[in-house]
Amino acid sequence: MIVDPPYNLDKDFHGRKFKKSTDELYAEYTKSWIQKVLTLLKDTATVYVCCDWQSSLSIGNVLKRYFCVQNRITWQREKGRGALKNWYTGLSPTNSSLPMTTAQAFF
Numbered sequence: 566m567i568v569d570p571p572y573n574l575d576k577d578f579h580g581r582k583f584k585k586s587t588d589e590l591y592a593e594y595t596k597s598w599i600q601k602v603l604t605l606l607k608d609t610a611t612v613y614v615c616c617d618w619q620s621s622l623s624i625g626n627v628l629k630r631y632f633c634v635q636n637r638i639t640w641q642r643e644k645g646r647g648a649l650k651n652w653y654t655g656l657s658p659t660n661s662s663l664p665m666t667t668a669q670a671f672f
Contacts, residue, residue: 566606569615570598573623588623595627603631610668613638632666 571583573591586594606612612632616624621637628634 566602566610567613567615568598568602570595572617573620574617588620591620592623592627595624596630599627599631606668608668612666612668614666628666632668634666 573585573588574583575585576583612628614624614628618639625634625637
């Protein structure tokens with residue numbers, strides 16, 4: 566399963582606004598959607614969660630309560646697909662994280 570939840574950033578997605586919250590509230594938000602999808606996953610599931618570098622620690626702490634964190638993929642981003650300007654400007658480093666987790670310790 567690949568999940569791309571809203572990043573914990575102030576962002577306006579064509580009128581749908583997201584406001585940055587505390588790490589604790591964002592962790593609770595993450596926990597709420599994980600609990601909803603747990604019953605849908607097979608025992609052999611692999612779960613990837615897209616996140617920015619700032620929220621990766623909060624998300625990682627929640628993920629390890631429910632899954633076995635196996636790896637973390639990190640890459641540098643220039644700008645979003647189809648973006649005319651880099652909305653990451655001012656954030657350093659400009660990278661994204663993708664924790665790779667599994668439902669079981671062995672995969």
